[in-house]
Amino acid sequence: MKPIEKEYELFIGPNHPGATGNMSYHIWVEGDKVKKAETRVGYLHRGFEKLMEKRIWMQNVPLVCRICVPEPDVNEASYSMAVEDLMGWEIPERAKYIRTIILEMARISAHLLTVGGIAASLGIYTAAQWGVGDRDYLLDVFEQITGARVYHIYIWPGGVRWDVPKNTKELLTKVLDYLEKRMPLYEDLIIKNKVFIRRAADVGVIPKDKAIEWGVTGPNLRAAGYQLDFRKLEPYAAYDKIDFEVPYYPKLGEYEVLSDGSDIYTRTAIRMLEMQQSINIIRQALKDMPEGDVLLKHPQWFAWKVPAGYSYVRVESSKGEFGYFVVSDGGKKPVRVHVRGPSYTHGINVMETIAKGLNVADFAPTAISLDVCPPDIER
Amino acid sequence: MVDFFALGEQILVMAFLVTLGYAIGMFFNGFARKITARIHNRVGPPIYQGYIDVFKLFGKKTNISHGWIFDLAALFSIAGITLVFLFLPVAGFSMLSTDGDLFLILYLLAIPALGFALGAGASGNPNAAVGIMRALMTMLAYELPLVMVIVAMMVHYNTTSLAGIVAAQSNMHWAIFLPVFLIGAIVADMALQGMLMEKPFDIPIAPHEIATGPMVEFGGKHLGALMLYKMMGIVVETTLFVDLFLGGGVILSVAQYGWLAYVVNFLVWFGLITFVFFLALLINAVFPRFRIEQALKFYWKYDALVALLILIWIFVEVST
Numbered sequence: 245m246k247p248i249e250k251e252y253e254l255f256i257g258p259n260h261p262g263a264t265g266n267m268s269y270h271i272w273v274e275g276d277k278v279k280k281a282e283t284r285v286g287y288l289h290r291g292f293e294k295l296m297e298k299r300i301w302m303q304n305v306p307l308v309c310r311i312c313v314p315e316p317d318v319n320e321a322s323y324s325m326a327v328e329d330l331m332g333w334e335i336p337e338r339a340k341y342i343r344t345i346i347l348e349m350a351r352i353s354a355h356l357l358t359v360g361g362i363a364a365s366l367g368i369y370t371a372a373q374w375g376v377g378d379r380d381y382l383l384d385v386f387e388q389i390t391g392a393r394v395y396h397i398y399i400w401p402g403g404v405r406w407d408v409p410k411n412t413k414e415l416l417t418k419v420l421d422y423l424e425k426r427m428p429l430y431e432d433l434i435i436k437n438k439v440f441i442r443r444a445a446d447v448g449v450i451p452k453d454k455a456i457e458w459g460v461t462g463p464n465l466r467a468a469g470y471q472l473d474f475r476k477l478e479p480y481a482a483y484d485k486i487d488f489e490v491p492y493y494p495k496l497g498e499y500e501v502l503s504d505g506s507d508i509y510t511r512t513a514i515r516m517l518e519m520q521q522s523i524n525i526i527r528q529a530l531k532d533m534p535e536g537d538v539l540l541k542h543p544q545w546f547a548w549k550v551p552a553g554y555s556y557v558r559v560e561s562s563k564g565e566f567g568y569f570v571v572s573d574g575g576k577k578p579v580r581v582h583v584r585g586p587s588y589t590h591g592i593n594v595m596e597t598i599a600k601g602l603n604v605a606d607f608a609p610t611a612i613s614l615d616v617c618p619p620d621i622e623r
Numbered sequence: 624m625v626d627f628f629a630l631g632e633q634i635l636v637m638a639f640l641v642t643l644g645y646a647i648g649m650f651f652n653g654f655a656r657k658i659t660a661r662i663h664n665r666v667g668p669p670i671y672q673g674y675i676d677v678f679k680l681f682g683k684k685t686n687i688s689h690g691w692i693f694d695l696a697a698l699f700s701i702a703g704i705t706l707v708f709l710f711l712p713v714a715g716f717s718m719l720s721t722d723g724d725l726f727l728i729l730y731l732l733a734i735p736a737l738g739f740a741l742g743a744g745a746s747g748n749p750n751a752a753v754g755i756m757r758a759l760m761t762m763l764a765y766e767l768p769l770v771m772v773i774v775a776m777m778v779h780y781n782t783t784s785l786a787g788i789v790a791a792q793s794n795m796h797w798a799i800f801l802p803v804f805l806i807g808a809i810v811a812d813m814a815l816q817g818m819l820m821e822k823p824f825d826i827p828i829a830p831h832e833i834a835t836g837p838m839v840e841f842g843g844k845h846l847g848a849l850m851l852y853k854m855m856g857i858v859v860e861t862t863l864f865v866d867l868f869l870g871g872g873v874i875l876s877v878a879q880y881g882w883l884a885y886v887v888n889f890l891v892w893f894g895l896i897t898f899v900f901f902l903a904l905l906i907n908a909v910f911p912r913f914r915i916e917q918a919l920k921f922y923w924k925y926d927a928l929v930a931l932l933i934l935i936w937i938f939v940e941v942s943t
Binding site: 252253254260261262273276363364365366367368369370373374377433437439440442443603604605606607608609612 | 659662663664665749750752753822823825826829830831832833834908909910911912913914915917
């Protein structure tokens with residue numbers, strides 16, 4: 245006799261509140277337990293890597309930022325740094341500080357979305373709406389500095405596009421003060437909320453011994469107990485001149501240390517702490533920022549040739565290691581650009597592995613807490 | 624001989640009250656969205672958004688149906704919830720209220736949920752199936768403490784009629800002023816949170832988990848009917864709470880003040896149900912949702928235990 249089929253299929257995405265964007269999870273469920281999960285991508289493929297081979301070096305700057313919508317600046321920074329490496333350029337000191345400020349602002353705005361997203365996936369919509377609202381104040385500052393709210397196209401090979409406006413310090417300080425005032429509210433609502441702790445602790449665990457093997461990076465890795473951060477390991481921009489701490493498990497400051505390994509709770513806690521660190525970094529960078537030029541004198545934009553060679557540059561994004569492998573044959577266009585996005589490992593390998601045995605109610609929070617950004621899976 | 628005039632008058636009054644109930648329900652929908660939006664730091668839709676939504680949905684053409692059970696299920700729910708409303712004393716005014724109606728109300732309260740379940744089950748969507756399973760389990764969970772508190776009230780007031788309980792609380796002798804029923808009210812308020820499907824007990828409709836669950840296949844007129852059921856549900860459930868613990872909102876005696884008492888009592892009742900709903904909204908805004916087994920544990924371990932203590936307390940009080 246054929247056994248009775250008890251399994252059923254659910255589609256989390258592409259049109260689902262629990263999906264992290266234009267991607268989908270196909271899950272097979274038995275009772276309440278997820279038996280198998282498959283990540284389905286392909287809703288967003290624009291062929292960035294191939295497109296880059298067809299464009300001149302400068303034309304790629306407005307293209308790369310599209311690879312991660314919540315945090316576009318890491319793409320501009322790592323692409324620019326790779327090109328600078330090939331050119332053998334050392335960018336002006338002031339530009340380094342401005343890059344640090346921009347990257348940290350982007351980190352806060354991305355973390356606000358993610359932490360809000362995790363909260364929303366568990367039902368605290370208030371935190372999600374606040375996150376989006378508070379992020380808008382940062383976007384206002386971005387608009388003042390760069391002229392754009394989402395895709396800034398501000399970090400260029402050779403520095404930054406132009407100097408920051410004179411009132412940046414006041415504007416940014418005001419926003420940072422406001423965000424600092426809001427942090428305790430987020431903490432009460434999310435990380436110190438007893439129901440949140442019940443839902444998030446020990447759910448979707450990435451074991452410490454597997455984390456490196458699985459290619460986990462960024463806050464997800466630090467939540468598993470590794471103190472690895474490229475801002476410290478391979479300092480870029482002005483990070484080597486700034487004093488900051490990298491939060492990692494089990495050093496969660498005043499938050500409770502609950503479980504062993506990278507679970508939803510710890511991943512959220514690490515992101516909350518990183519936001520506070522980022523505020524601290526921006527304050528220091530604003531204070532120490534030297535005067536001077538912000539952009540190197542370029543060769544003619546359209547006839548610009550980059551010496552032959554290759555370079556791999558990585559930065560610490562809000563999601564993990566974001567790297568650009570750029571190959572040049574000495575021509576006007578790159579021969580090959582490969583993007584190493586953190587979401588590829590987090591969204592496909594890690595999620596498919598840790599999803600097995602999850603309660604169906606915990607699937608979306610786990611997926612969102614890994615902070616997957618679909619476009620960087622489908623470059 | 625049947626007094627047709629009196630009967631006609633009663634039917635008219637009932638029809639008026641039911642219409643009013645739905646109107647208040649639709650208002651509550653907009654009210655909830657506005658309050659939630661303000662907590663979220665948003666502007667939010669206008670307070671009359673509930674009316675707009677229902678009229679819009681009923682004006683839509685239905686293209687997809689999943690059979691006659693699916694078509695009738697929403698009506699089943701509406702009929703059920705309307706019937707419950709008719710059995711509730713509203714501002715002290717009883718419509719179909721009789722002896723023993725509390726049992727009937729508890730029984731009838733399950734009917735609209737079953738209609739909802741039938742419709743969602745007929746849609747054949749796995750999300751809806753999971754949602755229905757969760758909805759019925761939540762119902763099972765919150766009914767235990769609620770029934771225990773209600774039985775305690777029946778014993779205390781020595782009546783099985785809700786109208787009797789409301790009458791016993793007249794002259795501001797509200798049950799909530801007694802310490803034992805103050806605790807009872809908190810227990811019942813937790814159950815109300817589950818009945819209203821507000822967080823932390825909005826498990827059946829959890830959007831991030833099962834994409835709004837039972838409602839996922841409903842659209843157009845079906846969704847409109849379902850929204851009406853949900854809106855009336857808010858009025859019915861909050862009224863049940865107000866009738867049990869807040870004297871049904873009766874502060875003036877009809878015998879003494881005549882029609883003025885009806886108006887004042889009605890306004891007080893409206894104020895109280897709005898307040899009870901407002902509390903539910905505040906809890907809803909700051910809590911994540913439980914997993915289903917956590918909700919069961921909460922209701923059966925903590926809520927039911929307190930309810931049991933209340934029941935024992937009342938039995939001891941009565942027997943001594």
